[in-house]
Amino acid sequence: MSIETIVLKAHSGWAYLLLIVLTIATINSLIGYFGKKEFGNKDFSLALVGLIVTHIQLLLGIALYVTPSNLxxxxxxGAMGIPAVRLLILEHPLMMIIAVALLTIGYSKHKKKRVSQGKFKMLAIFYSLALIVVLSRLPWTQWLA
Ligand code: HEM
Incomplete structure (x- = not known):
């Protein structure tokens, strides 16, 4: 198996973990905020794991992007005029980078807040936005084919 195939398989498989972890972290922050819960270690860990898993996917994505067949x-x-190609070479990478930035901003803002409501609020806003951005530009058909 070529290194390219290994990176593609890793990026493809890691995406399942990412969606599960990010969805749990997002729902947890929304429940925490609207349920006016006390922010605890479990909430901190969920936000951190979501951030780490996404950053690993970012690295895998960059590695995948510079493989010969993707270049x-x-x-x-007229590559940009073909929707399926434009998705893979521009829209997907760009939107995923924006999602990573949103998560990083949300995570760092929640750490600066002193009270539980403030922490949950920052995570709820930025993690929800990041999740929507991720879901909007995944190459769904190719992935699940
Ligand atoms: C961070 C969140 C990301 C998620 C959840 C994600 C998810 C995915 C998924 C599910 C696929 C389809 C894999 C398959 O066909 O089996 C894919 C393909 C791809 N991703 Fe990502 N990705 C992310 C970030 C990135 C980034 C940041 C880049 C580039 C800088 C990138 C570059 C690519 C490329 C080039 C493909 C097409 C691979 C190919 O068909 O050869 N991804 N991604």
Missing amino acids: ARWDVE
Whole structure:
């Protein structure tokens, strides 16, 4: 198996873990905020694990992006005019980077807040936005085919 295939399989499989962890962390922050709960160690760990899992996926994605067969996608005449190609070479990577940035901002803002409501609020806003961004630009058809 080539290194390229290994990176693709890793990026593809890690995405399942990411969606599960990010969904749990997001729902937990929404329940915490609307349920006016006390912010505890479990809430902190969920937010941190969500952040770490996503950053690992970012690294895998960058590695995948610079593989010869992906770089070759740019070379196709009028590549940007083909929706499936544009998704893989531009929309997906760009939107995932925006999602990682949103998570990082939310995580760092929640750490600066002193009270539970403030912490949950920051995580609820930024993690929800990040999850929506991720879901909006995954190559669903290719992934689940
Ligand atoms: C951080 C959240 C991300 C998630 C959840 C995610 C998820 C996925 C999934 C599920 C696929 C389809 C894999 C398959 O066909 O089996 C994929 C493909 C791809 N991703 Fe990501 N990705 C993320 C970030 C990134 C980033 C940051 C980049 C680039 C900088 C990137 C580059 C790519 C490329 C180039 C493909 C197409 C691979 C191919 O068909 O050869 N991804 N991604």
